[in-house]
Amino acid sequence: xxxxxxxxxxxxxxxxxxxxxxxxxxxxxxxxxxxxxxxxxxxxxxxxxxxxxxxxxxxxxxxxxxxxxxxxxxxxxxxxxxxxxxxxxxxxxxxxxxxxxxxxxxxxxxxxxxxxxxxxxxxxxxxxxxxxxxxxxxxxxxxxxxxxxxxxxxxxxxxxxxxxxxxxxxxxxxxxxxxxxxxxxxxxxxxxxxxxxxxxxxxxxxxxxxxxxxxxxxxxxxxxxxxxxxxxxxxxxxxxxxxxxxxxxxxxxxxxxxxxxxxxxxxxxxxxxxxxxx
Numbered sequence: 001x002x003x004x005x006x007x008x009x010x011x012x013x014x015x016x017x018x019x020x021x022x023x024x025x026x027x028x029x030x031x032x033x034x035x036x037x038x039x040x041x042x043x044x045x046x047x048x049x050x051x052x053x054x055x056x057x058x059x060x061x062x063x064x065x066x067x068x069x070x071x072x073x074x075x076x077x078x079x080x081x082x083x084x085x086x087x088x089x090x091x092x093x094x095x096x097x098x099x100x101x102x103x104x105x106x107x108x109x110x111x112x113x114x115x116x117x118x119x120x121x122x123x124x125x126x127x128x129x130x131x132x133x134x135x136x137x138x139x140x141x142x143x144x145x146x147x148x149x150x151x152x153x154x155x156x157x158x159x160x161x162x163x164x165x166x167x168x169x170x171x172x173x174x175x176x177x178x179x180x181x182x183x184x185x186x187x188x189x190x191x192x193x194x195x196x197x198x199x200x201x202x203x204x205x206x207x208x209x210x211x212x213x214x215x216x217x218x219x220x221x222x223x224x225x226x227x228x229x230x231x232x233x234x235x236x237x238x239x240x241x242x243x244x245x246x247x248x249x250x251x252x253x254x255x256x257x258x259x260x261x262x263x264x265x266x267x268x269x270x271x272x273x274x275x276x277x278x
Contacts, residue, residue, distance in 0.1 A: 003056045004063075004093060006101070007049040012038050018054045018061035023080035044186045045176060046070045047077065053097060055081070055090045063090040065098060068176065074102055074275075075176050076112040079121070091124045099128075102275035110275060113175055113246065116267040130273040134248055136175045139262040141242040146235035149195075154233040157192040162204045166192075166218040168251075175246035175270065178217055190217065193234055195226050202226040205234065207242075216244045219252050227252070228260035 007015060012035050019033040041047040051067030051074055062085040068075040076098070081090045102108055113136065114121045168180050176182060183190070183206065194204040203226035206218040214234060221227035235242045244257070246268060254264065 001057075002062070002088075002090065004053060004097060005056075006097075007052040007054060009049050011049055011052070011054075014054060014061070015049070015052055015064065015066070018064035019066070019078070019080070021061050022064045022082045023078055025083050026080055041066075041068070041077070044182055045075075045077070046181065046185075051098065053094050055085075055094060057085065063094055065094040067098060069107060070179075070181050071107040073109045073111050074098070074107050076110065077176070079112075079124075086120070092128060095124070095128045096278060099273070099275045100278040103277045106275070108275040110273040111176070112271045113268045114271060116269050122269065125271045125273075128273070129276075130271040132269050133272040134173055134250075134270040136246040136248045136268045136270060137254060138246065138265045138267075139244040139254075139257050140265050141231050141235055141262050143235060143241055145232050145261045146239075147232040148236045149229050149233040153195060154230060155194050155196065157194045157204070159187055159190045159192045159206055162192050162194055162201070162206065163187075165201050165204055165220050166206050168218070173248060173250050175248065175268065177246055178251070183218055186217065193230060193237075195230055203230040205230055207234065209238065209240075213241045213243050214238045216242060219244065219247070221252065221256075224256055224260055227256060231260070231262075 015038055016033050016035055024030060024032055038047065046068045048067060048069040051069050053065040054061050055063030063081040065076060066078040068077050079091055079094060099110065112125060114125060167183055168174055170180050189208055190206045192204065192206050195202040203221035205216050207214050207216045221230065231242055
């Protein structure tokens with residue numbers, strides 16, 4: 001018989017086990033989840049164990065939902081069912097249970113970012129009454145385009161020196177990892193590059209150095225030339241691939257990124273819903 005329960009703060013080992021049993025088989029080649037990953041997401045993304053659920057068959061995890069809470073929204077960061085238990089209603093039960101809880105306790109606005117190619121996940125959210133609200137995409141700069149800018153053009157800046165230009169408004173339509181709350185909580189491990197003229201900031205980027213890449217989390221540029229110069233110089237400085245995860249046209253239009261040589265790698269659909277009682 002299947003059972004479901006919301007998690008507690010001491011359930012991180014259980015969530016790691018559930019993620020690796022239920023989500024990892026659907027993403028071949030992905031690194032297994034670790035307790036350190038979840039603790040980082042708690043700090044940076046406001047992952048709340050009380051907004052997470054696990055489905056069981058006996059004592060074995062067969063489904064998992066990872067939730068982040070940042071009023072007025074709750075994000076379903078990940079939902080997965082073990083491959084040998086799909087199409088039995090577990091995903092729907094996880095989603096509707098979270099919705100019913102939030103209808104009472106809040107936050108009552110729900111969000112999710114779903115791989116555009118993941119047809120089963122899209123069908124699940126649509127069947128539960130969620131609606132498509134916007135789209136995001138991941139972009140990568142071809143390493144062959146790495147090139148140092150002329151001396152003095154691109155400057156290293158302290159991350160807090162460019163926050164006026166790079167921190168979006170609280171309600172800006174950004175993916176969860178690019179919204180203001182995440183950037184503020186991630187600030188201590190962010191670096192910044194900028195191109196400034198006498199009149200204005202021509203281009204700037206907030207980025208983090210990950211294990212095998214540089215991830216740009218906020219980006220601004222007046223012109224395509226400044227945008228290209230900044231990103232190519234960043235790739236040269238860090239000697240690593242430059243990726244821009246989950247960016248939407250409200251931040252930088254995709255056509256601009258494509259025009260300067262970036263490649264679209266994946267697309268995500270931003271779904272939304274309002275919490276409803278069961």
